[in-house]
Every structure is written in C-alpha cells, then in structure tokens.
Amino acid sequence: MEKILVEGGTPLRGTVDVCGAKNAALPILCATILTEYPCLIRNVPDLRDVTSTIEILRELGMHCERQLDRAISIVEENPDAHTAPYEHVRKMRASICTLGPLLARRKKAKVSMPGGCVFGLRPIDLHLKGLAALGADIRINHGYLEAEAKELRGTTIYLGGPFGSSVLGTANVMMAATLAKGTTVIEAAACEPEIADLGVFLKSMGARIEGIGTPRLVIDGVSSLRGAEHSIIPDRIEAGTFLIAGAITRGDVVVRGARIEHLTAVTDVLKQAGLKISAENDAIRVCSNGGFHPVDVTTLPYPGFPTDLQAQMMAFLSLADGISVITEKIYPDRFMHVAELARTGAKIRKEGPSAIISGVQRLSGAPVMASDLRASACLLIAGLVAQGITTVYRIYHLDRGYERIEHRLSGLGARIRREPAGENESECLD
Numbered sequence: 001m002e003k004i005l006v007e008g009g010t011p012l013r014g015t016v017d018v019c020g021a022k023n024a025a026l027p028i029l030c031a032t033i034l035t036e037y038p039c040l041i042r043n044v045p046d047l048r049d050v051t052s053t054i055e056i057l058r059e060l061g062m063h064c065e066r067q068l069d070r071a072i073s074i075v076e077e078n079p080d081a082h083t084a085p086y087e088h089v090r091k092m093r094a095s096i097c098t099l100g101p102l103l104a105r106r107k108k109a110k111v112s113m114p115g116g117c118v119f120g121l122r123p124i125d126l127h128l129k130g131l132a133a134l135g136a137d138i139r140i141n142h143g144y145l146e147a148e149a150k151e152l153r154g155t156t157i158y159l160g161g162p163f164g165s166s167v168l169g170t171a172n173v174m175m176a177a178t179l180a181k182g183t184t185v186i187e188a189a190a191c192e193p194e195i196a197d198l199g200v201f202l203k204s205m206g207a208r209i210e211g212i213g214t215p216r217l218v219i220d221g222v223s224s225l226r227g228a229e230h231s232i233i234p235d236r237i238e239a240g241t242f243l244i245a246g247a248i249t250r251g252d253v254v255v256r257g258a259r260i261e262h263l264t265a266v267t268d269v270l271k272q273a274g275l276k277i278s279a280e281n282d283a284i285r286v287c288s289n290g291g292f293h294p295v296d297v298t299t300l301p302y303p304g305f306p307t308d309l310q311a312q313m314m315a316f317l318s319l320a321d322g323i324s325v326i327t328e329k330i331y332p333d334r335f336m337h338v339a340e341l342a343r344t345g346a347k348i349r350k351e352g353p354s355a356i357i358s359g360v361q362r363l364s365g366a367p368v369m370a371s372d373l374r375a376s377a378c379l380l381i382a383g384l385v386a387q388g389i390t391t392v393y394r395i396y397h398l399d400r401g402y403e404r405i406e407h408r409l410s411g412l413g414a415r416i417r418r419e420p421a422g423e424n425e426s427e428c429l430d
C-alpha cells in the first residue's frame with residue numbers, strides 16, 4: 001500500500017505531456033481478438049488497467065509483448081481459449097469488452113460478470129441486448145456470462161438506456177458486428193472520442209463502418225479482419241485533470257498533446273469560471289487571472305461535460321466565489337469524494353443527483369481516503385491548494401488511470417511525493 005503526500009500552495013507552471021487514452025486503449029486491446037494476425041498498438045499508457053487487460057488477453061490465448069515507446073504487439077496464439085476469469089474481471093470492468101470479440105471470432109465466450117462498483121449499479125443489459133440482437137445466446141451461470149453464436153447476423157439495434165448511450169456497450173456491439181453476416185445499424189451509439197478511436201482501429205483492420213463518432217453506426221460485416229497498427233488518441237480526461245490542477249493553483253500550465261476539440265465542455269466551464277484558455281499548436285494552455293466564479297455543471301454523454309471529470313471539477317468549484325451546482329446525469333451516485341473533500345474544509349451538500357457547492361476561501365490539508373480513480377484525482381487536486389499537507393490513501397486507484405502522476409505534477413512545481421503506507425493506515429472502519 002502506498003500514499004501520496006501533497007503540500008499545497010504552489011502555483012503549477014510549465015508543460016506536461018498527455019498520455020494515450022486509457023478508455024480507448026482498453027477496448028482497442030480487446031479488439032485484437034478479432035483477428036488471427038499480428039497487431040501493434042502504439043501510445044498505450046503504462047497503467048494498472050492496461051496490465052490487467054494484457055493479463056486477460058494472455059488468458060484468452062493472445063501473445064502480448066510490450067515494445068519500446070509504449071507500444072504493445074499482440075498476436076493470436078490459442079484461438080480455442082474463451083474464458084475471462086473472475087480474478088481478472090473483478091479488477092477491471094472494461095474486461096467485459098472481450099465478450100463481443102470472442103463471440104464474433106471464436107463463436108463462444110465465458111466472461112465473468114462484472115459486479116457493481118463504488119459509484120453505484122453498473123448494469124450491462126445494453127451490451128447483452130445488442131449481442132443477443134445479433135444472434136448470440138447468452139446465459140448467466142455461476143457468476144459467468146456464457147455466450148454462444150454459431151453465426152452473428154446484422155440487424156438494427158437501439159442502444160440507448162436510461163442514462164443515455166453506453167460507451168463500452170457500443171464498443172462490444174460494434175466489435176461483434178464487424179464479423180456478423182450482413183449490415184448492423186446501431187442507433188443511439190456512444191459518440192465518445194474513445195469509441196471513435198476504436199472505430200478507426202477496426203477500419204484499419206478491414207472493418208466496414210460508417211458514421212464513426214456519430215450516434216448512428218452502420219457496419220457491413222466482413223468475413224475476416226487483418227492485423228493493423230494504431231496509435232491511441234490522447235487522454236482527454238487526463239488532459240482535463242491537468243487543466244483543472246493548473247486552474248485551481250492559479251498557475252499557468254500547458255498540456256501538450258491534448259486535443260482541444262475533445263474538451264470543449266470542460267474548457268467552457270473553466271472559461272465561465274474566469275480562467276484564460278488558449279489552444280497552442282497541439283497543446284492547451286490554462287492560466288489564471290485571480291479568483292474563480294461559480295459555475296453550474298451537468299455531466300452528460302459526449303460532447304457534454306464528462307462524468308470522469310466531475311470529481312476534479314468539484315474540488316475546483318469548492319474554492320469559487322459563490323454557489324455552484326454539479327448535477328450527475330451519468331452516475332447519480334458518483335459522489336463518494338464529497339465526504340472526503342469536506343475533510344479539507346469544502347462546503348458541499350448533496351441533494352439527489354446534485355451537489356451544491358458553497359465556495360470557501362481556503363482548504364486545509366487533511367488525511368483523506370480515495371474511493372475510486374477520479375475521486376483520487378479530485379483529492380490530489382484539492383491537496384495542491386490546501387494549506388499544509390494532504391495525505392491521500394489508497395492511491396492504487398490512481399495508478400489504474402494516471403501514469404506516474406506525482407512525477408508529472410512535481411515537474412510542474414507541485415510539492416508531492418509517494419510513500420509506503422502501513423496496512424492499518426489505509427483501513428477504513430464502519
């Protein structure tokens with residue numbers, strides 16, 4: 001177990017490079033199951049979730065090797081393997097993305113059913129509905145999804161759910177449809193850039209897909225896919241996290257490699273709060289003119305404000321000069337960070353799927369417990385400005401989605417370090 005200690009109060013200054021997008025890399029790595037030929041995936045971030053995905057792929061008979069410069073080569077070794085076991089799936093929900101490719105290429109799949117998570121129920125009914133519509137026979141047996149399909153057949157599938165489209169549901173159904181017989185139309189498909197990146201990779205493998213990046217995907221099935229090379233898009237959530245970190249410290253930060261067109265909703269909120277945002281070549285710069293205005297934020301599917309930056313934005317708005325309201329429309333229970341932020345002096349009241357944030361003048365360093373990946377980032381961000389030392393426990397969550405974040409923040413001037421934590425230190429008692 002490790003912890004991160006941050007001493008707040010230094011404005012961040014300088015340039016930080018953004019890594020490849022975790023949420024594009026995970027489904028793209030799974031998509032390699034669709035071909036017997038070698039694939040080379042570049043710009044893959046060095047994260048715990050990527051390591052977990054590689055472990056699952058090896059379990060599924062894929063030979064994976066990390067190459068220089070964050071590239072991973074993958075080639076099929078044992079096409080008979082089809083089981084993604086609980087030990088791996090429980091570590092990472094994205095492993096559900098092996099279901100579509102396994103069904104399409106190997107005609108059967110046994111994938112442990114992912115459970116809930118700390119921010120609430122996370123059903124997979126839309127994944128199953130889509131795959132069943134393509135002709136898969138799916139049962140739940142002893143905690144496993146057991147699926148079979150002699151032949152997948154294209155059809156029209158509506159993938160909208162009560163909270164909008166499903167990101168990984170779209171990934172699963174799109175991947176399966178590439179090898180289905182005939183044409184599949186996915187209506188209410190997720191438009192997230194990570195899904196578009198998956199579509200681009202599938203096309204480079206020979207898939208026939210139209211409408212990439214739109215809510216209507218039309219996929220003409222082909223009989224086989226070839227190997228391909230692909231470079232993962234920059235991580236907009238990581239970029240947004242650095243922008244918010246620069247903003248809260250009243251600093252001047254350039255996030256190099258970030259695509260501003262993927263972050264319009266986020267830069268819009270920062271501008272409303274009074275930050276100066278500029279696009280410079282392939283970089284985004286944030287700098288502060290002083291105080292922050294309150295802003296109301298609602299999370300929505302892309303291109304709306306991303307739920308994966310909601311916690312970080314909450315830390316920022318807790319220092320605004322007035323009252324902000326954050327409404328969570330994707331995961332109404334994703335507010336575990338509220339109570340921990342309160343330990344640093346933030347004034348936040350939760351009302352249903354909304355949090356009402358009354359800005360305070362200052363935060364004060366405190367020991368805090370991270371509950372999930374983005375909540376950890378939120379607590380680090382608060383620590384960057386809180387007076388004194390903030391100690392963030394359970395930072396293994398951070399390593400799932402941010403590559404060596406403490407080094408990169410210290411490169412911007414933050415006083416931050418990682419230390420071992422005793423087992424008891426991270427214990428959380430009822």
Ligand code: EPU
Pocket residue numbers: 022023024026093094121122123124125126127128161162163164165166167168169307308330331373374401
């Ligand atoms: N939903 C359903 N039925 C389904 C699937 C989803 O009702 O079958 C609901 C969910 O409960 C939620 C909403 O639809 O209310 C959206 O969920 P979605 O399926 O889009 O989430 P996901 O694909 O499981 C991905 C990201 C998450 C991110 C969400 C939303 C990956 C690996 N994960 O999850 O990322 O929060 O989309 O944008 O791509 C993170 O990186 O920290 C993270 C949690």
